[in-house]
Amino acid sequence: MTTRDAAQLIAELWEQFRPLVDARIRVIEEYVTDREAAQVGDGRTRVSEALRERARQAAHNLSGALGSYGRPAGSTLAARIDGELAADTVDLDALRQTLVELREAVSR
Numbered sequence: 001m002t003t004r005d006a007a008q009l010i011a012e013l014w015e016q017f018r019p020l021v022d023a024r025i026r027v028i029e030e031y032v033t034d035r036e037a038a039q040v041g042d043g044r045t046r047v048s049e050a051l052r053e054r055a056r057q058a059a060h061n062l063s064g065a066l067g068s069y070g071r072p073a074g075s076t077l078a079a080r081i082d083g084e085l086a087a088d089t090v091d092l093d094a095l096r097q098t099l100v101e102l103r104e105a106v107s108r
Helices: 004-040 049-069 072-086 092-107
Strands: none
Touching: 004 049, 004 092, 049 072, 049 092, 072 092
C-alpha cells in the first residue's frame, strides 16, 4: 500500500466516522448548555452527574480516536476537555473555548 493509498483510506474512514464524532461533540455541547442554564446566583450549578460523565466519556473517546484519523490537534483538545470534565470543578469559559477549537479542528 502506498502512502497515497493509506491517506485515501484514512480519508474514507474519516467520512464514515464523522457522524459519530459530531454526535460525541453534541453530547459535550449539551453538557455545556445545561451547565450554563443551571447556573445560579452563587455560581454553583445543578447539572446531572450522569450527563457530565457522558460528556467526559465522549471527550475521552474522541481523544483516543481523532489522532488515528489524522486529527492530532483534535485529539489533544478532546483530552483537554476530558481532563476538565474529570476535575472537581469545571471552568466553563475554558471548556466552551476548547469546545469551539475542537469543532474547528475536526472541520478541517
